[in-house]
Amino acid sequence: MADLPKTPLLDELESGPFPSFVSEIKRAAEKNDMSKDLLGQLEQSYREKIGHWKHGGIVGVMGYGGGVIGRYSDLPKEWPNISHFHTMRINHPSGWFYTSKSLREICNIWEKHGSGLTNMHGSTGDIILLGTTTDHLEPVFEELGKIDFDIGGSGSDLRTPSCCCGQARCEWACYDTMALTYDLTMHYQDELHRPAFPYKFKFKMSGCPNDCVASIARSDMSIIGTWRDSIQIDQDAVREYADKGMDIRSDVIGNCPAKCMDFDGKELHIENSYCVRCMHCINVMPKALRPGKDKGATVLLGSKAPIVEGAMLSSVLIPFWKLEPPYSDLKEIVDNIWDVWCEDGKARERVGEFIQRVGLGNFLDAIGLEPVAEMVAHPRENPYVFYEDYFEEGDEEEEEKG
């Protein structure tokens, strides 16, 4: 084994039942000096309770403004091998499907040019390659290009779009999330690589309301699969669940947030006009219930994590779209949103915060979208009502006279 620095504090993180990043860095340190120094600096940070990283602002590859996050040690003399320790974000394939060959190729490139440490995957979804020096950035970029991988987004640009595995593996997917993700990634290459927004913008695609990629909380534009007809019911399968001991009244009907279901012991009835597409009943009885046949997606806008202001969830912008290639309607509305936000958004203002500042009515007017009652933050709550169509100037005087 290589002569590793003593790390009593880090060693404690190996003692629990879960996989440990410390063990992984130690493994990498056996053949990589960057990982060895990383262990030493991290132990020092834990001991002193001080971070020893400096954030660099310039590094990148020629022509791109995103995808490389500059990082330098503030203790370069003590830990010279991590004097430069830049992170690269690599655009992951839709749904995170890889061949083992491509994974090996990525790892080989990174062992040759970097620390060998990876994070699969970052919270945006990218492949994160941790730790390289400035002079290795261009060679990594070139070699990744040869195996059809590109750098992802960072900074004030379109972040790498990501999605659930969708129709590739999931029977609930109401639209082809992977196709849309790939299409948006290719269509918006300029926005992905050349930051021109007031702040970051994220797309996340979920195939059904289970929202496995948590798009409603983690993306500026959340595109969530849904249906607009009735839930498909196999009554024989419902009875089979009941015969095998499932308490349908308690476990299914009792947990329905819309209270739109009833079971008389033989047949399950759903009042579909009251259903809020929560997926609970379908998740509990997957053999008996399925999403409807008229499938598409709801487009929501505005979520973000708490950085400049508090956390926000997306609210409904488009209640239902079929979402089929070439997705022209979606791209048109996205372009309109970006035009308005880029024109009037403040620096570091996410689109959700921008909407709160200017007001949803003004925002909808600016992007050319008619308000509808379904534009809500929660089902059956706070519909935005616009009275300006009904009250003309002089109406109040007439009311007073009347």
Add this chain to the structure above:
Amino acid sequence: MAKTAEEIADAMFALVKDSFGVKKLKPGDLIKAMKELYGDEADKKLCKEAIKLLVNSGRCVYTYFGGSFLEIPHKEGAAND
């Protein structure tokens, strides 16, 4: 006569150079400045083309300090030798 991407790039570069060390400019700031300067002669598409020219030629680089900016190349303040 409509402006060319090269002319817009030159005007943008002059702005970036003049404000270096005083104010960091975002690509959006440059696009707005060009619209003010040239009106309809500098549409968004042309401005984006101009930024691409500036970056691909190495006259400007993207930087990140809590947001993305365009600056003239300089020694990274945080960089170790």
